[in-house]
Amino acid sequence: MGEGRSTVVKENAVRVALLLAAGRGLRMRSTRPKVLRRVGGTTLLERSVRVLRQAGVERIIVVLGYRADDVVATIKDRKLPVEVVVNPDWESGTASSVLAGLSQIGERRCLVVMGDHVFEADDVRRLIQTPAGNVAAVGRSEQPVAESSTRPNRIRLRDDGSVAGLGPDLDEYDGVDAGLSVVDVQDVLLVTYRERESWLEVRQQLLAHGCEMQSREVRGLWADVDTPETVRALERSMWRRYGPKPTDGVIARVLNRRISGPLTRLLLRTRLSPDVATALAFAVTLIAAALVATGDTWLMVAGGLGVVLGSALDGVDGELARVSARASRRGATLDTLLDRYADLAVVLALVLATGATRTAWAWGFAAAVGCLLISYVHAVGRDTDVRLLFRREFRLLIFALAAISGFPLWGLIAVAIAANVDAVRGVALLLRALR
Amino acid sequence: MGEGRSTVVKENAVRVALLLAAGRGLRMRSTRPKVLRRVGGTTLLERSVRVLRQAGVERIIVVLGYRADDVVATIKDRKLPVEVVVNPDWESGTASSVLAGLSQIGERRCLVVMGDHVFEADDVRRLIQTPAGNVAAVGRSEQPVAESSTRPNRIRLRDDGSVAGLGPDLDEYDGVDAGLSVVDVQDVLLVTYRERESWLEVRQQLLAHGCEMQSREVRGLWADVDTPETVRALERSMWRRYGPKPTDGVIARVLNRRISGPLTRLLLRTRLSPDVATALAFAVTLIAAALVATGDTWLMVAGGLGVVLGSALDGVDGELARVSARASRRGATLDTLLDRYADLAVVLALVLATGATRTAWAWGFAAAVGCLLISYVHAVGRDTDVRLLFRREFRLLIFALAAISGFPLWGLIAVAIAANVDAVRGVALLLRALR
Missing domain, CATH: 1.20.120.1760 (CDP-alcohol phosphotransferase transmembrane (TM) domain)
Known part of the structure; x- marks a missing residue:
């Protein structure tokens, strides 16, 4: 409404999302790209795009790798409002996909979204409306909908809510990585000097370099979709919730x-x-x-x-x-x-x-x-x-x-x-x- | 909606208004306090209070002087949501009324409203949502509804919209004082050392001391109500507009x-x-x-x-x-x-x-x-x-x-x-x- 109000939001809110959709998803026991997996009546890709738009994200950049042509065909067929970046080096790790995407952005901050995660618009909104810096979305329960075959990234928080540690091997932890994070683009470019890294390693380096990383608790339904069993359990949860x-x-x-x-x-x-x-x-x-x-x-x-x-x-x-x-x-x-x-x-x-x-x-x-x-x-x-x-x-x-x-x-x-x-x-x- | 957004508004928006209602209004040719004059079906006092509340002002402090008991009776009768301060020294000038009111406020900024002015909620909203500092409401036309018997305070603006000069005698000017201003309480207390001053003089001293004063143009209907002729002309304007x-x-x-x-x-x-x-x-x-x-x-x-x-x-x-x-x-x-x-x-x-x-x-x-x-x-x-x-x-x-x-x-x-x-x-x- 007011002039002061809208200015602040425009200046600080995150406008761009990077959707990482390059991976193959071997554990899905399918040769199709993982983001084309249908969950709750729609592909993971289309769901993510819709939820991000509902949350107010203005630009969505999808980074593709494995069978990029198939995903591009779906994007065209479904008229999804996204930009596409193909990362030919996708097999070297998620960090290379993030870097490929970040090169397209003229923004100070960016939302990075794992393409194989399911999440809700309200949680995205809380993340992108943070005023500054790096922010991680933290799920409180380790297995939100079903036992996952991979070990989730655990997160340890300080008393002020900032992230103290991140990784699957933490013994003491306060929650798990929900697959969404806001990053300061300069911070990420500063710490990523090798290409063969995972997105987890990049964020661990952010912490190691002393970059501040705030956290926001995920309140809605979320899941890391990596096996057919997770899909079935997730669909049951969606059904109960929606x-x-x-x-x-x-x-x-x-x-x-x-x-x-x-x-x-x-x-x-x-x-x-x-x-x-x-x-x-x-x-x-x-x-x-x-x-x-x-x-x-x-x-x-x-x-x-x-x-x-x-x-x-x-x-x-x-x-x-x-x-x-x-x-x-x-x-x-x-x-x-x-x-x-x-x-x-x-x-x-x-x-x-x-x-x-x-x-x-x-x-x-x-x-x-x-x-x-x-x-x-x-x-x-x-x-x-x-x-x-x-x-x-x-x-x-x-x-x-x-x-x-x-x-x-x-x-x-x-x-x-x-x-x-x-x-x-x-x-x-x-x-x-x-x- | 977002956490960042609401925090900013809460911190900066002006929450308190000082309504100066101590004057007698001799030119109204009446012995009643001027703010009890009915214009467009309601007293100036009640209209101001309603419009300020509609605009989102949380506390309204009314400074009374001339026949304060009559005004208090009206406030009670109409159940107006205001606090009352009586300024026994009201005849010494409007500045004394402002000071009497400011002593009640634990706020950094305050909206000061002339009790004999008519204005609209949208214009108040634009003033109180400014992020910081002193702000004057500027009317573009000299006689908004009818020839006034007093000379209006003219305002000269710089290119950046800040106020360069203020007073009835300016030869070059860009608009006139619309009777509403946001002030930084510390700034006002700093420059007001004599009590026998008018509110105009206080604001002139703010400028003389180099305090920044922004401006906001008044877009809606406004008027300085000082004669029965203004009331009639104003009611015709209100009728056409509302x-x-x-x-x-x-x-x-x-x-x-x-x-x-x-x-x-x-x-x-x-x-x-x-x-x-x-x-x-x-x-x-x-x-x-x-x-x-x-x-x-x-x-x-x-x-x-x-x-x-x-x-x-x-x-x-x-x-x-x-x-x-x-x-x-x-x-x-x-x-x-x-x-x-x-x-x-x-x-x-x-x-x-x-x-x-x-x-x-x-x-x-x-x-x-x-x-x-x-x-x-x-x-x-x-x-x-x-x-x-x-x-x-x-x-x-x-x-x-x-x-x-x-x-x-x-x-x-x-x-x-x-x-x-x-x-x-x-x-x-x-x-x-x-x-």
């Missing part, structure tokens, strides 16, 4: 997530985009509504089940997006807007199933208005703590039960009353929250 | 603002709160809807006119709030939520006026849903540039004309079609804007 939402209500937990979860995990193996999943859920609900609208007993049963399915599928797009690091405001907005039209389609279907009588229209009017008002109050107060009770999956379940049981009018009446009561309650809560 | 909204559509400009404007100016002379105006507009629309719902020809004419009146009154709350510096998110939210219910009441009234037939309910359903969807899309995309065309005053005007002409169903049909087309258009625009 699948359900903290705001999930009881119906989401006991019904919808149990339908959407397995489906999402299946779809993560495909390249289906979250937006397509949104459209599919919308289409399922529209078809279900059409079945309900016939008023035929058995078609209404089928339609009611379809409404439940559509409601559960509505969770798939978000799960897909979050697990594969593709969550976007646009995707969430598309979802929320189509949800409103899907709700209205089901209300209309129940009105028609009741014979479109005056009574049916009147209750349908009240039900539609109640559903929209709940969503409206939610949208107006989306940055407050106000939570509405009569959530979408609840409303759709009542509509579905009404269709299945052959009493469409009762579904409209129940939702009309509950939704409008909840909307008025939401208005009162919102006004109190803004006081 | 009354209409930049997003006003054609109906708002040619119809609604012409009804709401004079009423708002009348209500500014009372103490009516904007929230009460919101409730009144809502009540008028509900009563109008009840008249329309009767279906009686002449009552529908009266109801239709009432709907137009309610639509125009809906602008009064915002105008009142903006002109009297009482705009709040809560007030705007109350307004927007009640608007939705008022819209629905009018739709229901037209359905009932049509005899509540199946056809009327069906079109009423579509009209209500269309109106709510427009508001929903607007709320979801409120931080984007997406603007919907079929605005509230437009919809209500169509409803009103339908009621007045005795064709309520046609009003529902017209709004149902136009609103839903506009909502779909809004969805498409919003998704494109978020791409």
Whole structure:
């Protein structure tokens, strides 16, 4: 906002990331470059790039080595916003890749990211917004998701949080290297005089030369992905962390997530985009509504089940997006807007199933208005703590039960009353929250 | 967000304001303290306090002198969040009031505000977020709103924007003193050795002692309020600046603002709160809807006119709030939520006026849903540039004309079609804007 504020951030925050993607990853038991390994529905490379951009990194330089052409093809195919540097000498050690990348940078500081690590945007943000100097990201637990076949780099910290020692052989240590670090480019160039070194050795030399190295604790999910076993364990962790939402209500937990979860995990193996999943859920609900609208007993049963399915599928797009690091405001907005039209389609279907009588229209009017008002109050107060009770999956379940049981009018009446009561309650809560 | 960012702001931004309210204001031709003069519906004192709080000032110290008890009574009555310092020596000059106030501050820098000036929060924000030193707010025009009876303090700037000279007698000058300045407390204490000085003289001595004084241009409305003529001219300027909204559509400009404007100016002379105006507009629309719902020809004419009146009154709350510096998110939210219910009441009234037939309910359903969807899309995309065309005053005007002409169903049909087309258009625009 203020002039003073933005100046400071612009001057100090790290803008460029070096993504080390030259290695082969022998332990993956595959001949493909390690960064093209798919984890949680997306390649390690694409995930890293997305997370770095979400965190505010402006330029990403990917250093390639092993089968660079394959990785370049993927970068072009996926239109990843990165610059590429090929390090022909990649087999001599990670330090040579860092040096190859640093030569492209006109910056004072740089974020160095191991291409075979998984990490979250919030942790990147904390690193790049440090005001100056070298900074290492420190994980508190030794095996974040699964036993790793390599020994992690242990880190010993001083009382002031700065790094005292770094390496796999430390006996006393406070955490492990999480694969992300901010470095002062001049410091690194100063200490790297031999090329056949690992990035670990370069950083050990930084410490040996007395360069200050701060630390930041990693708070989110992170992992060093080096074996197929780690991938499986990591995907389970991702699922637990990103699948359900903290705001999930009881119906989401006991019904919808149990339908959407397995489906999402299946779809993560495909390249289906979250937006397509949104459209599919919308289409399922529209078809279900059409079945309900016939008023035929058995078609209404089928339609009611379809409404439940559509409601559960509505969770798939978000799960897909979050697990594969593709969550976007646009995707969430598309979802929320189509949800409103899907709700209205089901209300209309129940009105028609009741014979479109005056009574049916009147209750349908009240039900539609109640559903929209709940969503409206939610949208107006989306940055407050106000939570509405009569959530979408609840409303759709009542509509579905009404269709299945052959009493469409009762579904409209129940939702009309509950939704409008909840909307008025939401208005009162919102006004109190803004006081 | 980041750790580096917030630290910097906390360390440097000015947190405390000294509001100089000790003077009598002889030129106001009144025996009341000048800061209790009402301008644009609120006293100068209350306006200053509100604007300073909006700008992020954490502590406000009001220095009182002339009839301090009266001002204290107002502060208590209006529950203004300020601390009070009484300067018994107020007649000896403004510098004594500044010194009396500075003695209360444990801060390095302080904002000094002339109690008889009007200013905007954005300009205060730019001043207090400067990183260090003395800063003067400079107005570019000599008479911002009306010929002042006193000669303004002229300011001469160097090329780097720092203040070179200050005083009413400068022949060459780049702007005038806008009555707001940030000062380094140590600097002021250093140069103020005599008590019988004006605040102008203190600042001239700052310059004479070689203290750096930066400048910030005032971009918003400001004024030195010293005569009844200035008050009238200022209120006209406020009206032009705060009354209409930049997003006003054609109906708002040619119809609604012409009804709401004079009423708002009348209500500014009372103490009516904007929230009460919101409730009144809502009540008028509900009563109008009840008249329309009767279906009686002449009552529908009266109801239709009432709907137009309610639509125009809906602008009064915002105008009142903006002109009297009482705009709040809560007030705007109350307004927007009640608007939705008022819209629905009018739709229901037209359905009932049509005899509540199946056809009327069906079109009423579509009209209500269309109106709510427009508001929903607007709320979801409120931080984007997406603007919907079929605005509230437009919809209500169509409803009103339908009621007045005795064709309520046609009003529902017209709004149902136009609103839903506009909502779909809004969805498409919003998704494109978020791409």
